[in-house]
Amino acid sequence: MTASLTIDTELDQPPVCVLYLSGELDYNTAPRLNQAIETARASGCRHLIADLTDLDFCSSSGITAFLAARKALHAQGGTLALAGLNARLDRIFRLTGLTRAFPIYPTAADARAAVPTT
Amino acid sequence: MSVDVGVPESLIPADEVRRLAAVRRYAVLDTPPDGAFDRVAALAARMLDVPIATVTIVDTDRVWFKAKQGLGEDVTEIGRDPGLCASAILHSQPYLVTDALTDPRTVGNPLVHGELGIRFYAAAPITTPDGYRLGTVNVLDTRPRQMDEQGLATLADLAAVVMDELELRLAAMTTVRLERESRLRAEADQQRLQVINATLQRALLPPRLPQIEGLAAAAYYHTASTEHVGGDFYDLFALGDRRWGFFLGDVCGKGADAAALTSLTRYTLRAAATYDPDPVSVLANLNTVLLQEYVHDTPRYCTTLFGMATLTSSGLELTLAGGGHPPALIIRAAGMVEWLHPEGGDLVGLFPDASFAVAPARLAPGDALLLYTDGLTEARVAGGSLFGDERLQHVAAGLAGAPADQIIAALQDLLTGFGPGLADDTALLALSVPPSTP
Structure with missing residues (x-):
């Protein structure tokens, strides 16, 4: 079974950008998320929003990728917000205390509205 | 010359x-x-x-x-x-x-x-x-x-x-020449890696669980890939005075890093357990150790259930502490299945101010406790959906009254049946109290 992950990057409003993830985020596909985040950061993105509405599956490797990105963005005064978590992912995030690590919003638009403007 | x-x-x-x-x-x-x-x-x-x-x-x-x-x-x-x-x-x-x-x-x-x-x-x-x-x-x-x-x-x-x-x-x-050499080297590396992985895995797992009078224990470790050592772990060990410590968990990542982290986690838990009778303190100790490893961007964390149990005349009294791990299952002799969930425990190794939850339980004769990693519940069943908690609960209900080794054997069959749907390493640990002899 080959897991697939699609990432669409919306970079039009730097320093805010949105990554739309769909499919499965696991050990095999997590490097692509790392890469997409690196690319976004290289393009001037400081406040990254990951829209997970269409993400069916997120393994611990996916969580690790988000945590690593969070740390790198924080070091530059940036933020990483997650939006659109499905019920299962929401449960995992609550189960593991990750809701403390990431601001979580119902939608990417909500997350965008909450980005610090300074 | x-x-x-x-x-x-x-x-x-x-x-x-x-x-x-x-x-x-x-x-x-x-x-x-x-x-x-x-x-x-x-x-x-x-x-x-x-x-x-x-x-x-x-x-x-x-x-x-x-x-x-x-x-x-x-x-x-x-x-x-x-x-x-x-x-x-x-x-x-x-x-x-x-x-x-x-x-x-x-x-x-x-x-x-x-x-x-x-x-x-x-x-x-x-x-x-x-x-x-x-x-x-x-x-x-x-x-x-x-x-x-x-x-x-x-x-x-x-x-x-x-x-x-x-x-x-x-x-x-x-x-x-380089291509040929690199191919030969890759083949050699591959073989060497498999040997190392197998050795590591053997070193990381307890070779066998201790024989305990009044308590049956069984475990199983499924390795999804010989190339990437997974980071699941478990252990059961004596604390003296009819007290036992046990844990099961999953470190983030795969490969050599995960193996090293697994090793660190196991030794930390065992060492901490010997001088601290409080499961929450043991996890806090592990949290501190793992945070020290989190120096670069890549976090080093794990999810774990850590328990301490005392054998009594009427069964097993236990306290289970959890850090970001799926709940354990209690399979009652009479057929009921209960989730034992220390709810609200953080992942271990991420937050300096992490909090860990604790849940007490008592196993009567014929009852069993099952700890597992999410490789089991996140396996894909026919049709592509995840195996999930409900199916696990259903399977567990069918194992009511079974001793630990039979529970593990049944779940091992289940895992084998997943075939390629089982993508991740999976660890299982079951404890059961033998039925009282009349």
Whole structure:
């Protein structure tokens, strides 16, 4: 079974950008998320929003990728917000205390509205 | 290092040892005739209007013809005699002998004074990018003649063409060799890795669970991939005085990093448990240790359930602490299945102020406790959906009253049945209290 992950990057409003993830985020596909985040950061993105509405599956490797990105963005005064978590992912995030690590919003638009403007 | 092969001292360049090494490097000596070099010789003869042209490589004691035009088939090499090629490679510039019979440099050269009767010789050295002259592109005639700057420049160009060709071949040979070596190395690495992984896995897992009077225990570890050591772990160990410690968990990532982290986690939990009777303190201790490892961007964390249990006359009293791990299952002898969930425990190793939850439980005779990693619940069943909690609960209900080893055997069958749907490593640990004998 080959897991697939699609990432669409919306970079039009730097320093805010949105990554739309769909499919499965696991050990095999997590490097692509790392890469997409690196690319976004290289393009001037400081406040990254990951829209997970269409993400069916997120393994611990996916969580690790988000945590690593969070740390790198924080070091530059940036933020990483997650939006659109499905019920299962929401449960995992609550189960593991990750809701403390990431601001979580119902939608990417909500997350965008909450980005610090300074 | 000296080179003594009967070649006059005056013909040996100062850098001869390294020059010969360069000759060897291009691996051209004694190779079969070759269109590219033959064309250079033919081109030299035609462009410079001479009957004989050759491409030579100067070896230790011989001048070997890589290509020749106007010389018999049987002439493949000549001695490294003074006056012609052997002398030409001593110079970085083209070398010219307009009349060999009168030129002092060619006195005694067999090509001049022998059957061939060479009178004219012009050569340009084939020079490597690092400055070693391997041989020459040269033209010869049996009558004396002149050659202007343009002619010599043509020879130099042709020598450069030969050098380019040799470089290309060397690059191709090197690529092929490296590719072959890297393939062999990759195969060897692969084998070595599998051995290391298997060894690591054996080292990381307890070889067998202790035999405990009044408590049955069984465990299973499913490795999803021989290439990537997973990071699941479990253990069951004595704390003395009929007290037992046990844990099961999953570190983030796969491979060697995960294996090292697994090892660190296991030893930390075991060590902390021996001097701290509080499961939450044990997890807090692990949290501190893992945070120290989180120095770079990549976090080092794990999810775990850690329990301490005391055997009593009526069963097993236990306290289970959790850090970000899926709940455990209690399978009651009577058929009920309960989730034992220390709710609200953080992942271990992420937050300096992490909090860990705790849940107490009591196993009566015939009851069992099952700890598992999410490889089990996140396995794909037919149709593509996740196995999930509900199906697990259903399967567990069917195992009511079974001892630990039977529970593990049944789940092992279940895991095997997932086939490729089971993508992740999975660890299982079951404890059961034997039914009371009437």
